[in-house]
Amino acid sequence: PVAFDALSWIVTGASRFGGKEAGEALDLLAKNHVDDKRLVTVSERLRLSGLREAPGFLKTVLEKSPHREVQAQACYSLATQLKKSASRTPEHQARAEKLFERIAKEFADVPSRGRPLGTLAKAELFEVRNLGIGKTAPDIVAKDLGGVEFKLSDYRGKVVVIDFWGHW
Numbered sequence: 001p002v003a004f005d006a007l008s009w010i011v012t013g014a015s016r017f018g019g020k021e022a023g024e025a026l027d028l029l030a031k032n033h034v035d036d037k038r039l040v041t042v043s044e045r046l047r048l049s050g051l052r053e054a055p056g057f058l059k060t061v062l063e064k065s066p067h068r069e070v071q072a073q074a075c076y077s078l079a080t081q082l083k084k085s086a087s088r089t090p091e092h093q094a095r096a097e098k099l100f101e102r103i104a105k106e107f108a109d110v111p112s113r114g115r116p117l118g119t120l121a122k123a124e125l126f127e128v129r130n131l132g133i134g135k136t137a138p139d140i141v142a143k144d145l146g147g148v149e150f151k152l153s154d155y156r157g158k159v160v161v162i163d164f165w166g167h168w
Contacts, residue, residue: 004033008042011051023053030060040070044112047077048084055081072107072117075099079121083128093128100125 010025029042039061046054058078065071079099086093100121108118130138140152140162152160 004029004036004038007033008038011042012045022051026051026053026057030057030064034061034064035066037067037070039065040067040073043070043073043077047080049081068107069110072103072110073112075103075107076112076117076120079103079124083124093132097125097128100128 007025007029011022011029013022029036029039033039043058043061046058055078058074058081061074062071062078065074076099079096082092082096082099086096103121104118104125108116108121110117112120129135137152141149143149152162
């Protein structure tokens with residue numbers, strides 16, 4: 001148990017400073033601790049990590065962990081990692097989309113950050129499919145300051161700036 005805790009600390013601590021130790025710790029966790037249920041926390045912490053080794057580690061955990069909750073979190077974190085890198089590596093977007101679909105089917109009920117992963121995955125899928133640069137914006141129906149209803153699609157082909165604000 002102490003070895004796991006030390007390796008987990010290295011992953012989260014060393015990754016802040018870009019040390020190679022974090023990658024080595026991930027290798028040791030994957031090799032010696034893939035059956036540990038506490039990988040759910042390590043996998044969650046790697047969701048937004050910039051560690052070069054994180055995607056490979058998450059893939060290994062997804063494939064080899066015997067725990068559904070760990071697999072679910074590794075899948076979500078890996079999908080998020082791939083989505084984040086899709087602008088540099090376009091094929092990552094399709095892989096991320098498949099992983100988010102898998103979460104919605106297989107792991108929808110698994111909780112993460114206070115919400116079911118299925119809810120988080122569906123939101124990510126909507127974003128990947130509809131909100132990327134170069135995609136057609138979803139239609140918005142709203143009222144202007146004068147109370148007149150308008151649709152965003154009425155302005156298709158024109159340059160539009162949308163400013164969301166509130167006055168509460």
